[in-house]
Amino acid sequence: MAEIGADDRLTPVLRPVRAGNGFEEALEQILQVLRLGLVPHGERLPAERELADRLRISRVTLREVLKVLQDQGLVESRRGRYGGTFVLDRPRPPGEGELRRRVASVDVEDILRFREVLEVGAAGLCAADGLDGARAEQLRAALAATHDAPLAEYRRLDTLLHLTLAELSGSSTLTAQYAAVRAQVNDLLDGIPLLVRNLEHSQQQHTALVEAVLDGDADGAREVMREHCAGTAALLRGFLT
Amino acid sequence: MAEIGADDRLTPVLRPVRAGNGFEEALEQILQVLRLGLVPHGERLPAERELADRLRISRVTLREVLKVLQDQGLVESRRGRYGGTFVLDRPRPPGEGELRRRVASVDVEDILRFREVLEVGAAGLCAADGLDGARAEQLRAALAATHDAPLAEYRRLDTLLHLTLAELSGSSTLTAQYAAVRAQVNDLLDGIPLLVRNLEHSQQQHTALVEAVLDGDADGAREVMREHCAGTAALLRGFLT
Protein backbone atom coordinates (compact mmCIF):
# COMPACT_ATOMS: atom_id res chain seq x y z
CA MET A 1 0.00 0.00 0.00
CA ALA A 2 2.65 2.46 -1.06
CA GLU A 3 1.00 5.88 -0.99
CA ILE A 4 4.14 7.62 -2.00
CA GLY A 5 2.40 9.06 -5.04
CA ALA A 6 -0.37 10.50 -2.95
CA ASP A 7 2.12 11.82 -0.44
CA ASP A 8 4.06 13.56 -3.16
CA ARG A 9 1.00 15.52 -4.12
CA LEU A 10 0.93 16.84 -0.60
CA THR A 11 4.49 18.09 -0.49
CA PRO A 12 3.76 21.54 -1.87
CA VAL A 13 1.21 22.18 0.87
CA LEU A 14 2.51 20.26 3.85
CA ARG A 15 5.46 22.45 4.55
CA PRO A 16 6.76 23.39 7.97
CA VAL A 17 4.36 25.80 9.57
CA ARG A 18 7.24 27.93 10.74
CA ALA A 19 10.66 28.24 9.14
CA GLY A 20 12.31 28.39 12.53
CA ASN A 21 11.55 30.13 15.78
CA GLY A 22 10.17 33.62 15.97
CA PHE A 23 13.61 35.04 16.40
CA GLU A 24 14.93 33.55 13.18
CA GLU A 25 11.96 34.55 11.11
CA ALA A 26 12.04 38.10 12.39
CA LEU A 27 15.76 38.30 11.70
CA GLU A 28 15.13 37.13 8.18
CA GLN A 29 12.51 39.77 7.57
CA ILE A 30 14.57 42.63 8.89
CA LEU A 31 17.50 41.42 6.84
CA GLN A 32 15.12 41.55 3.90
CA VAL A 33 14.46 45.21 4.58
CA LEU A 34 18.18 45.86 4.65
CA ARG A 35 18.97 43.77 1.59
CA LEU A 36 16.24 45.50 -0.38
CA GLY A 37 17.65 48.82 0.69
CA LEU A 38 14.24 50.02 1.80
CA VAL A 39 15.89 52.12 4.45
CA PRO A 40 18.88 54.09 3.15
CA HIS A 41 22.07 54.25 5.15
CA GLY A 42 21.79 56.73 7.94
CA GLU A 43 18.02 56.54 8.21
CA ARG A 44 16.25 54.62 10.88
CA LEU A 45 13.98 51.66 11.15
CA PRO A 46 10.57 52.04 12.79
CA ALA A 47 10.66 52.20 16.58
CA GLU A 48 10.99 48.94 18.44
CA ARG A 49 7.43 48.97 19.64
CA GLU A 50 6.07 49.50 16.16
CA LEU A 51 8.38 46.93 14.59
CA ALA A 52 7.45 44.32 17.15
CA ASP A 53 3.82 45.12 16.59
CA ARG A 54 4.09 44.73 12.83
CA LEU A 55 6.01 41.50 13.00
CA ARG A 56 3.70 40.22 15.73
CA ILE A 57 6.53 39.29 17.99
CA SER A 58 7.29 40.55 21.46
CA ARG A 59 9.61 43.44 21.93
CA VAL A 60 11.94 41.20 23.88
CA THR A 61 12.41 38.89 20.93
CA LEU A 62 12.75 41.78 18.52
CA ARG A 63 15.47 43.27 20.66
CA GLU A 64 17.42 40.05 20.45
CA VAL A 65 17.24 40.33 16.68
CA LEU A 66 18.43 43.92 16.76
CA LYS A 67 21.21 42.90 19.09
CA VAL A 68 22.52 40.49 16.48
CA LEU A 69 22.32 43.08 13.72
CA GLN A 70 24.11 45.55 15.96
CA ASP A 71 26.84 43.06 16.76
CA GLN A 72 27.36 42.57 13.04
CA GLY A 73 27.66 46.28 12.50
CA LEU A 74 24.59 46.58 10.33
CA VAL A 75 22.61 48.89 12.57
CA GLU A 76 23.16 51.15 15.54
CA SER A 77 20.79 52.03 18.34
CA ARG A 78 20.49 55.48 19.85
CA ARG A 79 18.43 56.25 22.88
CA GLY A 80 16.24 59.18 23.72
CA ARG A 81 13.59 60.95 21.80
CA TYR A 82 14.47 61.11 18.11
CA GLY A 83 16.62 58.10 18.78
CA GLY A 84 15.97 54.75 17.18
CA THR A 85 17.67 51.99 15.26
CA PHE A 86 19.76 53.44 12.47
CA VAL A 87 21.03 51.64 9.40
CA LEU A 88 24.80 51.82 8.99
CA ASP A 89 26.87 51.69 5.85
CA ARG A 90 27.59 48.07 5.20
CA PRO A 91 31.19 47.13 5.80
CA ARG A 92 30.78 44.84 2.79
CA PRO A 93 32.72 41.85 4.02
CA PRO A 94 31.60 39.30 1.44
CA GLY A 95 34.75 37.27 1.64
CA GLU A 96 35.76 34.86 -1.05
CA GLY A 97 33.62 31.79 -1.39
CA GLU A 98 30.78 33.72 0.15
CA LEU A 99 28.78 33.46 -3.04
CA ARG A 100 29.32 29.75 -3.30
CA ARG A 101 28.18 29.31 0.27
CA ARG A 102 24.98 31.21 -0.42
CA VAL A 103 24.34 29.27 -3.58
CA ALA A 104 24.69 26.02 -1.70
CA SER A 105 21.86 26.90 0.64
CA VAL A 106 19.24 27.98 -1.89
CA ASP A 107 17.74 26.71 -5.11
CA VAL A 108 18.95 29.30 -7.59
CA GLU A 109 16.83 28.03 -10.46
CA ASP A 110 13.74 28.23 -8.28
CA ILE A 111 14.54 31.81 -7.37
CA LEU A 112 15.28 32.97 -10.91
CA ARG A 113 12.21 31.34 -12.40
CA PHE A 114 9.88 32.58 -9.73
CA ARG A 115 11.31 36.05 -10.02
CA GLU A 116 10.70 36.13 -13.74
CA VAL A 117 7.11 34.98 -13.35
CA LEU A 118 6.35 37.68 -10.80
CA GLU A 119 8.10 40.49 -12.65
CA VAL A 120 6.57 39.68 -16.00
CA GLY A 121 3.19 39.24 -14.38
CA ALA A 122 3.41 42.56 -12.58
CA ALA A 123 4.45 44.37 -15.73
CA GLY A 124 1.60 42.79 -17.65
CA LEU A 125 -1.00 43.66 -15.05
CA CYS A 126 0.14 47.27 -14.79
CA ALA A 127 0.12 47.73 -18.54
CA ALA A 128 -3.20 45.99 -19.07
CA ASP A 129 -5.00 47.90 -16.33
CA GLY A 130 -3.44 51.22 -17.09
CA LEU A 131 -2.10 53.55 -14.42
CA ASP A 132 -3.86 56.70 -13.37
CA GLY A 133 -2.01 59.99 -13.11
CA ALA A 134 -0.62 59.61 -9.62
CA ARG A 135 0.53 56.07 -10.14
CA ALA A 136 2.07 56.85 -13.50
CA GLU A 137 3.98 59.66 -11.87
CA GLN A 138 5.15 57.34 -9.10
CA LEU A 139 6.55 54.96 -11.67
CA ARG A 140 8.22 57.73 -13.65
CA ALA A 141 9.78 59.09 -10.49
CA ALA A 142 11.21 55.71 -9.55
CA LEU A 143 12.68 55.39 -13.02
CA ALA A 144 14.15 58.87 -12.94
CA ALA A 145 15.77 58.16 -9.59
CA THR A 146 17.75 55.31 -11.09
CA HIS A 147 19.07 57.55 -13.86
CA ASP A 148 21.03 60.04 -11.85
CA ALA A 149 22.11 57.55 -9.22
CA PRO A 150 25.62 57.15 -7.92
CA LEU A 151 26.96 53.67 -8.66
CA ALA A 152 26.84 52.67 -5.02
CA GLU A 153 23.14 53.39 -4.88
CA TYR A 154 22.18 51.75 -8.15
CA ARG A 155 21.22 48.37 -6.79
CA ARG A 156 19.03 49.99 -4.19
CA LEU A 157 17.18 52.28 -6.58
CA ASP A 158 16.81 49.53 -9.14
CA THR A 159 15.18 47.39 -6.47
CA LEU A 160 12.84 50.22 -5.57
CA LEU A 161 11.81 50.67 -9.19
CA HIS A 162 10.89 47.02 -9.54
CA LEU A 163 9.16 47.01 -6.19
CA THR A 164 7.14 50.02 -7.24
CA LEU A 165 5.95 48.18 -10.31
CA ALA A 166 4.99 45.21 -8.16
CA GLU A 167 3.01 47.45 -5.84
CA LEU A 168 1.20 49.05 -8.75
CA SER A 169 0.11 45.63 -9.95
CA GLY A 170 -2.72 45.70 -7.46
CA SER A 171 -1.91 42.44 -5.73
CA SER A 172 -0.45 42.77 -2.28
CA THR A 173 0.41 39.08 -2.23
CA LEU A 174 2.41 39.53 -5.41
CA THR A 175 4.20 42.50 -3.87
CA ALA A 176 5.11 40.60 -0.74
CA GLN A 177 6.35 37.60 -2.68
CA TYR A 178 8.36 39.78 -5.00
CA ALA A 179 9.99 41.51 -2.06
CA ALA A 180 11.00 38.15 -0.64
CA VAL A 181 12.42 36.79 -3.87
CA ARG A 182 14.15 40.03 -4.76
CA ALA A 183 15.91 40.07 -1.42
CA GLN A 184 17.32 36.67 -2.33
CA VAL A 185 18.33 37.86 -5.77
CA ASN A 186 20.10 40.86 -4.27
CA ASP A 187 21.92 38.56 -1.92
CA LEU A 188 23.24 36.66 -4.92
CA LEU A 189 24.03 39.81 -6.87
CA ASP A 190 26.08 41.09 -3.95
CA GLY A 191 28.49 38.30 -4.71
CA ILE A 192 29.34 39.38 -8.24
CA PRO A 193 30.79 42.59 -9.65
CA LEU A 194 28.58 45.37 -10.95
CA LEU A 195 29.51 45.93 -14.57
CA VAL A 196 28.85 49.30 -16.12
CA ARG A 197 27.92 47.72 -19.44
CA ASN A 198 25.21 45.65 -17.85
CA LEU A 199 24.03 48.67 -15.99
CA GLU A 200 23.61 50.73 -19.13
CA HIS A 201 21.74 47.94 -20.82
CA SER A 202 19.52 47.67 -17.79
CA GLN A 203 18.72 51.32 -17.97
CA GLN A 204 17.63 51.08 -21.59
CA GLN A 205 15.37 48.21 -20.70
CA HIS A 206 13.94 50.07 -17.74
CA THR A 207 13.08 53.01 -19.95
CA ALA A 208 11.47 50.81 -22.59
CA LEU A 209 9.59 48.95 -19.90
CA VAL A 210 8.12 52.04 -18.31
CA GLU A 211 7.16 53.39 -21.70
CA ALA A 212 5.38 50.20 -22.64
CA VAL A 213 3.56 50.08 -19.30
CA LEU A 214 2.42 53.68 -19.55
CA ASP A 215 1.33 53.09 -23.16
CA GLY A 216 -0.79 50.18 -22.04
CA ASP A 217 1.23 47.86 -24.27
CA ALA A 218 0.95 44.73 -22.14
CA ASP A 219 2.62 42.36 -24.58
CA GLY A 220 5.50 44.76 -25.08
CA ALA A 221 5.93 45.32 -21.35
CA ARG A 222 5.97 41.60 -20.71
CA GLU A 223 8.49 41.00 -23.45
CA VAL A 224 10.89 43.69 -22.27
CA MET A 225 10.62 42.45 -18.71
CA ARG A 226 11.24 38.90 -19.78
CA GLU A 227 14.46 39.93 -21.51
CA HIS A 228 15.44 42.05 -18.55
CA CYS A 229 15.10 39.11 -16.18
CA ALA A 230 16.79 36.77 -18.60
CA GLY A 231 19.77 39.11 -18.56
CA THR A 232 20.18 38.97 -14.81
CA ALA A 233 19.58 35.25 -14.83
CA ALA A 234 22.25 34.66 -17.46
CA LEU A 235 24.68 36.87 -15.56
CA LEU A 236 24.14 34.96 -12.34
CA ARG A 237 24.24 31.56 -13.96
CA GLY A 238 27.48 32.57 -15.61
CA PHE A 239 29.11 33.37 -12.30
CA LEU A 240 27.81 30.23 -10.68
CA THR A 241 29.19 27.62 -13.06
CA MET B 1 9.25 64.34 10.43
CA ALA B 2 6.48 62.28 8.87
CA GLU B 3 8.09 59.09 7.65
CA ILE B 4 4.84 57.67 6.45
CA GLY B 5 6.20 57.40 2.95
CA ALA B 6 9.20 55.45 4.13
CA ASP B 7 7.03 53.26 6.31
CA ASP B 8 4.77 52.44 3.41
CA ARG B 9 7.68 51.03 1.52
CA LEU B 10 8.20 48.63 4.36
CA THR B 11 4.67 47.28 4.48
CA PRO B 12 5.23 44.51 1.93
CA VAL B 13 8.10 43.11 3.97
CA LEU B 14 7.18 43.85 7.56
CA ARG B 15 4.33 41.40 7.80
CA PRO B 16 3.48 39.31 10.82
CA VAL B 17 6.08 36.61 11.21
CA ARG B 18 3.33 34.16 11.99
CA ALA B 19 -0.28 34.32 10.85
CA GLY B 20 -1.43 33.12 14.25
CA ASN B 21 -0.32 30.46 16.63
CA GLY B 22 0.96 27.10 15.48
CA PHE B 23 -2.45 25.62 15.86
CA GLU B 24 -4.09 28.08 13.50
CA GLU B 25 -1.43 27.82 10.87
CA ALA B 26 -1.53 24.05 10.89
CA LEU B 27 -5.30 24.12 10.64
CA GLU B 28 -5.03 26.41 7.66
CA GLN B 29 -2.61 24.11 5.88
CA ILE B 30 -4.65 20.99 6.42
CA LEU B 31 -7.73 22.84 5.27
CA GLN B 32 -5.70 23.69 2.18
CA VAL B 33 -5.14 20.01 1.52
CA LEU B 34 -8.85 19.36 1.83
CA ARG B 35 -9.89 22.36 -0.24
CA LEU B 36 -7.48 21.38 -2.99
CA GLY B 37 -8.91 17.89 -2.92
CA LEU B 38 -5.43 16.41 -2.70
CA VAL B 39 -6.86 13.54 -0.71
CA PRO B 40 -10.07 12.13 -2.23
CA HIS B 41 -13.03 11.34 -0.03
CA GLY B 42 -12.59 8.05 1.72
CA GLU B 43 -8.80 8.13 1.59
CA ARG B 44 -6.66 9.03 4.52
CA LEU B 45 -4.24 11.71 5.47
CA PRO B 46 -0.69 10.77 6.47
CA ALA B 47 -0.39 9.35 9.97
CA GLU B 48 -0.38 11.82 12.84
CA ARG B 49 3.29 11.35 13.55
CA GLU B 50 4.25 11.99 9.95
CA LEU B 51 1.92 14.95 9.58
CA ALA B 52 3.25 16.55 12.73
CA ASP B 53 6.76 15.97 11.49
CA ARG B 54 6.11 17.60 8.13
CA LEU B 55 4.39 20.62 9.59
CA ARG B 56 7.06 20.86 12.29
CA ILE B 57 4.53 21.00 15.06
CA SER B 58 4.09 18.67 17.97
CA ARG B 59 1.67 15.81 17.72
CA VAL B 60 -0.28 17.32 20.58
CA THR B 61 -0.96 20.48 18.64
CA LEU B 62 -1.72 18.55 15.48
CA ARG B 63 -4.25 16.48 17.32
CA GLU B 64 -6.04 19.60 18.44
CA VAL B 65 -6.30 20.59 14.80
CA LEU B 66 -7.66 17.19 13.82
CA LYS B 67 -10.11 17.39 16.69
CA VAL B 68 -11.58 20.55 15.20
CA LEU B 69 -11.82 19.01 11.74
CA GLN B 70 -13.46 15.96 13.22
CA ASP B 71 -15.98 18.05 15.14
CA GLN B 72 -16.88 19.77 11.89
CA GLY B 73 -17.44 16.45 10.19
CA LEU B 74 -14.63 16.89 7.68
CA VAL B 75 -12.53 13.93 8.76
CA GLU B 76 -12.89 10.80 10.84
CA SER B 77 -10.26 9.01 12.91
CA ARG B 78 -10.00 5.25 13.09
CA ARG B 79 -7.74 3.47 15.49
CA GLY B 80 -5.69 0.36 15.06
CA ARG B 81 -3.33 -0.75 12.36
CA TYR B 82 -4.46 0.49 8.94
CA GLY B 83 -6.39 3.11 10.82
CA GLY B 84 -5.73 6.79 10.34
CA THR B 85 -7.47 10.07 9.67
CA PHE B 86 -9.93 9.64 6.81
CA VAL B 87 -11.42 12.39 4.69
CA LEU B 88 -15.22 12.36 4.70
CA ASP B 89 -17.61 13.53 2.04
CA ARG B 90 -18.29 17.14 2.77
CA PRO B 91 -21.76 17.75 4.10
CA ARG B 92 -21.67 20.93 1.99
CA PRO B 93 -23.25 23.29 4.43
CA PRO B 94 -22.37 26.55 2.69
CA GLY B 95 -25.45 28.28 3.96
CA GLU B 96 -26.67 31.46 2.40
CA GLY B 97 -24.45 34.44 2.80
CA GLU B 98 -21.51 32.12 3.24
CA LEU B 99 -19.90 33.42 0.08
CA ARG B 100 -20.38 36.99 1.13
CA ARG B 101 -18.80 36.22 4.47
CA ARG B 102 -15.76 34.69 2.79
CA VAL B 103 -15.45 37.58 0.40
CA ALA B 104 -15.48 40.01 3.27
CA SER B 105 -12.41 38.45 4.82
CA VAL B 106 -10.17 38.29 1.76
CA ASP B 107 -9.05 40.57 -1.01
CA VAL B 108 -10.63 38.94 -4.05
CA GLU B 109 -8.85 41.13 -6.57
CA ASP B 110 -5.52 40.27 -4.98
CA ILE B 111 -6.29 36.57 -5.22
CA LEU B 112 -7.49 36.63 -8.81
CA ARG B 113 -4.59 38.71 -10.04
CA PHE B 114 -1.96 36.72 -8.24
CA ARG B 115 -3.51 33.52 -9.49
CA GLU B 116 -3.37 34.68 -13.08
CA VAL B 117 0.25 35.71 -12.77
CA LEU B 118 1.27 32.33 -11.38
CA GLU B 119 -0.76 30.26 -13.83
CA VAL B 120 0.35 32.18 -16.88
CA GLY B 121 3.92 32.11 -15.64
CA ALA B 122 3.85 28.38 -15.02
CA ALA B 123 2.39 27.69 -18.46
CA GLY B 124 5.02 29.88 -20.07
CA LEU B 125 7.88 28.24 -18.22
CA CYS B 126 6.71 24.74 -19.06
CA ALA B 127 6.26 25.55 -22.73
CA ALA B 128 9.52 27.43 -23.05
CA ASP B 129 11.61 24.76 -21.33
CA GLY B 130 9.86 21.83 -22.96
CA LEU B 131 8.81 18.74 -21.08
CA ASP B 132 10.62 15.43 -21.34
CA GLY B 133 8.72 12.21 -21.97
CA ALA B 134 7.77 11.37 -18.42
CA ARG B 135 6.67 14.88 -17.59
CA ALA B 136 4.71 15.23 -20.81
CA GLU B 137 2.92 12.02 -19.98
CA GLN B 138 2.18 13.27 -16.49
CA LEU B 139 0.52 16.35 -17.91
CA ARG B 140 -1.47 14.35 -20.49
CA ALA B 141 -2.66 11.99 -17.78
CA ALA B 142 -3.85 14.85 -15.59
CA LEU B 143 -5.73 16.30 -18.55
CA ALA B 144 -7.28 12.95 -19.45
CA ALA B 145 -8.46 12.47 -15.88
CA THR B 146 -10.53 15.64 -16.10
CA HIS B 147 -12.24 14.44 -19.27
CA ASP B 148 -14.01 11.40 -17.97
CA ALA B 149 -14.72 12.84 -14.56
CA PRO B 150 -18.04 12.79 -12.78
CA LEU B 151 -19.34 16.27 -12.17
CA ALA B 152 -18.76 16.01 -8.44
CA GLU B 153 -15.09 15.32 -9.00
CA TYR B 154 -14.49 17.95 -11.63
CA ARG B 155 -13.29 20.72 -9.34
CA ARG B 156 -10.85 18.35 -7.72
CA LEU B 157 -9.34 17.01 -10.93
CA ASP B 158 -9.21 20.45 -12.49
CA THR B 159 -7.22 21.61 -9.47
CA LEU B 160 -4.86 18.68 -9.85
CA LEU B 161 -4.28 19.47 -13.52
CA HIS B 162 -3.32 23.04 -12.76
CA LEU B 163 -1.21 21.97 -9.81
CA THR B 164 0.61 19.51 -12.03
CA LEU B 165 1.45 22.29 -14.45
CA ALA B 166 2.75 24.39 -11.58
CA GLU B 167 4.95 21.54 -10.39
CA LEU B 168 6.35 21.02 -13.87
CA SER B 169 7.37 24.67 -13.99
CA GLY B 170 10.49 23.82 -12.05
CA SER B 171 9.99 26.32 -9.25
CA SER B 172 8.96 24.84 -5.94
CA THR B 173 8.20 28.29 -4.57
CA LEU B 174 5.80 28.87 -7.43
CA THR B 175 4.15 25.53 -6.76
CA ALA B 176 3.67 26.25 -3.08
CA GLN B 177 2.29 29.71 -3.77
CA TYR B 178 -0.05 28.39 -6.40
CA ALA B 179 -1.36 25.76 -4.03
CA ALA B 180 -2.10 28.43 -1.47
CA VAL B 181 -3.87 30.77 -3.84
CA ARG B 182 -5.78 27.98 -5.54
CA ALA B 183 -7.11 26.81 -2.22
CA GLN B 184 -8.53 30.29 -1.76
CA VAL B 185 -9.99 30.30 -5.25
CA ASN B 186 -11.64 26.95 -4.62
CA ASP B 187 -13.09 28.32 -1.44
CA LEU B 188 -14.72 31.09 -3.44
CA LEU B 189 -15.83 28.75 -6.22
CA ASP B 190 -17.55 26.55 -3.65
CA GLY B 191 -19.95 29.40 -3.12
CA ILE B 192 -21.27 29.54 -6.67
CA PRO B 193 -22.97 26.95 -8.89
CA LEU B 194 -21.01 24.82 -11.33
CA LEU B 195 -22.40 25.50 -14.78
CA VAL B 196 -22.01 22.82 -17.42
CA ARG B 197 -21.46 25.42 -20.13
CA ASN B 198 -18.50 26.91 -18.30
CA LEU B 199 -17.19 23.45 -17.68
CA GLU B 200 -17.21 22.53 -21.37
CA HIS B 201 -15.48 25.76 -22.26
CA SER B 202 -12.89 25.06 -19.61
CA GLN B 203 -12.23 21.66 -21.07
CA GLN B 204 -11.59 23.12 -24.51
CA GLN B 205 -9.15 25.57 -23.01
CA HIS B 206 -7.42 22.84 -21.05
CA THR B 207 -6.91 20.81 -24.19
CA ALA B 208 -5.60 23.78 -26.13
CA LEU B 209 -3.35 24.69 -23.21
CA VAL B 210 -1.76 21.27 -22.93
CA GLU B 211 -1.26 21.14 -26.69
CA ALA B 212 0.47 24.49 -26.72
CA VAL B 213 2.69 23.54 -23.79
CA LEU B 214 3.71 20.25 -25.36
CA ASP B 215 4.36 22.02 -28.68
CA GLY B 216 6.68 24.41 -26.94
CA ASP B 217 4.46 27.31 -27.98
CA ALA B 218 5.08 29.56 -24.99
CA ASP B 219 3.17 32.57 -26.28
CA GLY B 220 0.20 30.41 -27.19
CA ALA B 221 0.18 28.64 -23.85
CA ARG B 222 0.33 31.95 -22.00
CA GLU B 223 -2.50 33.39 -24.07
CA VAL B 224 -4.79 30.41 -23.55
CA MET B 225 -4.06 30.41 -19.84
CA ARG B 226 -4.73 34.10 -19.58
CA GLU B 227 -8.13 33.66 -21.15
CA HIS B 228 -8.80 30.66 -18.96
CA CYS B 229 -8.10 32.63 -15.81
CA ALA B 230 -10.04 35.62 -17.10
CA GLY B 231 -13.04 33.34 -17.47
CA THR B 232 -12.97 32.21 -13.87
CA ALA B 233 -12.29 35.75 -12.71
CA ALA B 234 -15.26 37.13 -14.65
CA LEU B 235 -17.48 34.39 -13.30
CA LEU B 236 -16.49 35.13 -9.73
CA ARG B 237 -16.71 38.87 -10.09
CA GLY B 238 -20.17 38.41 -11.56
CA PHE B 239 -21.38 36.54 -8.53
CA LEU B 240 -19.81 38.98 -6.14
CA THR B 241 -21.39 42.17 -7.32
Place this chain on the structure above:
DNA sequence: GTCATAAGGTATGGGTGATGACCATTGATT
Protein backbone atom coordinates in the same frame (compact mmCIF):
# COMPACT_ATOMS: atom_id res chain seq x y z
C1' DG C 1 -5.14 -18.14 18.36
C1' DT C 2 -1.30 -15.72 19.20
C1' DC C 3 1.69 -12.15 18.09
C1' DA C 4 3.74 -8.25 15.86
C1' DT C 5 2.86 -3.89 13.99
C1' DA C 6 1.06 0.49 12.96
C1' DA C 7 -1.95 3.41 14.01
C1' DG C 8 -4.70 6.68 17.37
C1' DG C 9 -5.12 8.23 22.56
C1' DT C 10 -3.02 10.15 26.90
C1' DA C 11 -0.01 12.23 30.44
C1' DT C 12 3.99 15.10 32.13
C1' DG C 13 7.79 18.16 32.51
C1' DG C 14 10.43 21.83 30.54
C1' DG C 15 11.54 25.75 27.48
C1' DT C 16 10.52 29.62 24.67
C1' DG C 17 8.40 33.66 23.78
C1' DA C 18 4.40 37.04 24.84
C1' DT C 19 2.55 40.51 28.01
C1' DG C 20 2.75 44.54 30.49
C1' DA C 21 4.74 47.53 33.49
C1' DC C 22 8.49 50.19 34.62
C1' DC C 23 13.17 52.68 34.24
C1' DA C 24 16.71 55.58 31.69
C1' DT C 25 18.07 58.73 28.20
C1' DT C 26 17.88 62.26 24.93
C1' DG C 27 16.72 66.52 22.52
C1' DA C 28 13.16 69.83 21.13
C1' DT C 29 10.00 73.06 23.12
C1' DT C 30 8.66 76.35 26.36
Place this chain on the structure above:
DNA sequence: AATCAATGGTCATCACCCATACCTTATGAC
Protein backbone atom coordinates in the same frame (compact mmCIF):
# COMPACT_ATOMS: atom_id res chain seq x y z
C1' DA D 1 16.54 76.03 33.02
C1' DA D 2 12.55 73.09 33.27
C1' DT D 3 9.51 70.13 31.04
C1' DC D 4 7.76 66.75 28.00
C1' DA D 5 7.45 63.06 24.87
C1' DA D 6 9.38 59.49 22.29
C1' DT D 7 12.54 56.27 22.31
C1' DG D 8 15.77 52.38 23.89
C1' DG D 9 16.67 49.21 28.13
C1' DT D 10 15.06 45.85 31.79
C1' DC D 11 12.34 42.57 34.36
C1' DA D 12 8.72 39.30 36.40
C1' DT D 13 4.95 36.58 35.18
C1' DC D 14 2.45 33.33 32.53
C1' DA D 15 0.39 30.89 28.55
C1' DC D 16 1.45 28.07 24.93
C1' DC D 17 3.73 24.60 22.72
C1' DC D 18 7.15 20.90 22.27
C1' DA D 19 9.52 16.44 23.33
C1' DT D 20 8.96 12.06 25.10
C1' DA D 21 7.26 8.27 26.84
C1' DC D 22 3.66 5.11 27.43
C1' DC D 23 -1.17 3.02 26.77
C1' DT D 24 -4.93 1.23 23.73
C1' DT D 25 -6.94 -0.62 19.62
C1' DA D 26 -7.34 -3.05 15.35
C1' DT D 27 -5.64 -5.97 11.63
C1' DG D 28 -2.65 -9.07 9.01
C1' DA D 29 0.81 -12.85 9.43
C1' DC D 30 2.21 -16.98 11.34
